[in-house]
Amino acid sequence: METLLNDFSPGLFAMQTLILLVLIFILVKFAWKPILNSLNDREEGIQNALDAAEKAKLEMQNLQADNQKLLKEARAEREEMLKEARDMKNKMIEDAKTEASESAAKLIAQAQAAIESEKKAAMAELKSHVAGLSLDIAEKVVRTELSNKNKQLELVESMLGEKILN
Template identity: 75%
Template structure:
């Protein structure tokens, strides 16, 4: 430090002080204002960016709320559609069961009618066969019984005796 004090020159100090002041004045006039302006612009840009970010955040929250609402509505609509589909399925099954029951009843009625008509046809055929057999038996008995004249006369007399005339 002693060396600095020994080499100190007041003229040089004044010149350096004047140069320093001139440099500060030049910096204030030409550099300080642009630097402050750019800092102010940067500060306002950051503030605007923060405001924009806050707006974007609010919009994002609103969009998320809207998305949640739409998702809830979609779920409700899906549940409604599923319930409606289940109801339609149950109704279709019930209709099919009713139709199947009606078809079964019709088939049973037709089968009963067919059985009844077959029964009547069988009875009629049986009657016809019995009548034919009776006629054949009567023919055979009559041929044998009427083979002689005496037997024929007796038969005619007995028939006439049994018959009542008014």
């Protein structure tokens, strides 16, 4: 330290101080402002990027909320469509059952009517056939009964007796 004090020159010190002050002035004038401006620009850029990131985050949250809402609506719509389809299916099945029942009832009624008609026709044919057979039998019986004269007179008297009684 003593050597420093021994070698101290006030002129040199003043020159170096003057050079330092000029250098600081030049730095402040030409370098300090651009450096500060650059730092301010960078700070603003970082702040803008953070703001943009925050905006993007909010927009993403809004989009997610909208997506959730749309998804819920789509699910509700899908459930509604499925319910309508099930209801339509059940209605179609019920309509088909009703139509089949009505058709079966009509067919049964037609079959019963046809059976009744066939039954009446068969009965009429049977009556006709029985009547024809009865006439044939009666004719044969009457021939055998009327072949004898005494039997003819008895038959006439009995018929007359029955007519009078009635």
